Amino acid sequence: MPTRPVRSGRTNVVVVGDSPTARGIRNRLRASGADSTTGESGADPVRFAGARAVVLVGHTGDFARVTSRRAAERRGELVAGLEQDLADAAAAGVEHVVAISSAMVNGAEPDRPVINDDEPRQPVVDDSYAGDLLTFEATIERVASTLADVLVTVLRPAVLVGPDIDTLMTRHFEAPRVLTIRGARRGWQFAHVEDVADAVGVVVAAGLTGHLTLGALRDGEPDVLEPxxxxxxxxxxxxxxxxxxxxxxxxxxxxxxxxxxxxxxxSYAVYPWTVSASILHDAGWSPSWSSEACLRALLAQIRGRVGVAGRRVGGRDAAALGAAGAAVALLGTAAIWKQARGRR
Known part of the structure; x- marks a missing residue:
């Protein structure tokens, strides 16, 4: 639920990290930046000195970096970095921490109802990217619960797009065909990083807390593109x-x-996970980007790329995999399965 905003002379917002999502938010807000940490030092009261709010980015939009390391390594570094960031924020007297996650934490399934604000997370136990986001949210909540007088907000956007943002969802559109699951309809709702940044501004100005969804809206309702x-x-x-x-x-x-x-x-590419964005909308947030505009911007960004269910290919790989993918979206073909067996 919304809380009364904290008032002080501080106006500075610091966005941590240099991922595509962090850059997009920072540029839109004209905010300050801070390097990510590995959690190897004590609390630093200088790092966020003078900041009213700190933005921590879990949904980085940097898929290649995510998939280049094992889940245990990714999550260990993530936890240590977040613990350091939150300790530094508390030491500097930061009033508000805003975390950028994803509505992926709420899960995707056939006929899934619209995801509302503050819905509980769904557990994920494998090495999935959704599991990384669950770790991100759980760590922030665990550490933030020990900090006094710090407002905490977790933003959960729909399918994120924007300059240089690279995710499993954006790569879905690099495949030769759009994969669908028989008997299931997957409507597409997007969220542009500029609208995420604007939501950060509303959250900090209004003192909103909790887990807030955000995505493209039309007349206050989810703006969803049919298949x-x-x-x-x-x-x-x-x-x-x-x-x-x-x-x-x-x-x-x-x-x-x-x-x-x-x-x-x-499952996030083939089943729905539409969000309501109701609390943000009621607080005066209005997205500038429609789902169609987001999709067109995404298509312009990925033009010329070929992806294989999240794996970007080119050259020999494209020749070996592209034709098979054109037939069955690169899943279940004899050609790919033969290549997979050859890698054992």
């Missing part, structure tokens, strides 16, 4: 597969190293 609209705008054809075939093949290909993300992450 037919998506394929028409993207100029792509769809490929419809049974759930067991798609997820089973994806998991096998992940185990042998062909696909960078586990099959559980694929």
């Amino acid at each position: 037919e609209e998506v394929t028409t705008i993207a100029g792509m054809r769809g490929i419809d597969l049974p759930a067991a075939s798609a997820f089973g093949t994806a998991e096998r290909l992940h185990r042998v190293g062909v696909l960078p993300a586990p099959a559980s992450d694929m």
Whole structure:
């Protein structure tokens, strides 16, 4: 629920890190920046000196870096860095911590209802990117609960897009075809990083706390593109597969190293996870970007790239995998499975 805003002479917002998401928020807000940490030193009261709010970015939009390391390594570094960031914020007397997560933490499934603010997270136990975001949120809540007089807000955007933002969701549109699951309809709602930055501004100004969703809206309601609209705008054809075939093949290909993300992450590309953004909307936040505008910007950004269920390919890889992908969205084909077996 909204809380009474904290008033002070501080106006500075500091955005931590240099990921695509952090840069997008920083540029929009014309905010200060701070380097990420590895959590190897004591609390530093100087690092965030003079800041009213600190923005911590869990949903970095840097998919290549995420998939280049094992989950345990990623999460260990994430926890240590967050503990350091929050200790430094407390030492500097920061009033508000805003964390950028994703509505992925609420899960995606067939016929999923719209995700409302403050919905509980769904547990993830594998090495998925959603699991990283769960770790991010849980760590912030654990440490922040020990800090007095610090407001904490977690923002959970829909599918994030913007300059240089690279995620499993954006790579879904690099595939030769849009994958759909037989019997399931997946509407697409996007959130532009500029609108995320504007939401940060509203949150800090109004003193909002809790877990707040955000995404493109139309007349205050979720702005969702139907599957037919998506394929028409993207100029792509769809490929419809049974759930067991798609997820089973994806998991096998992940185990042998062909696909960078586990099959559980694929659910976010084929099942809905639309958000309400109701608290932000009621507080006066109004997104500038529609879902269609977000999709068109995404398509312009990825033009010329070829992706394989999250794995970006080129050259020989494109020749070996692209034709098969055009047939069945690069899942369940004999050509790819033969290549996967050869890597064992």
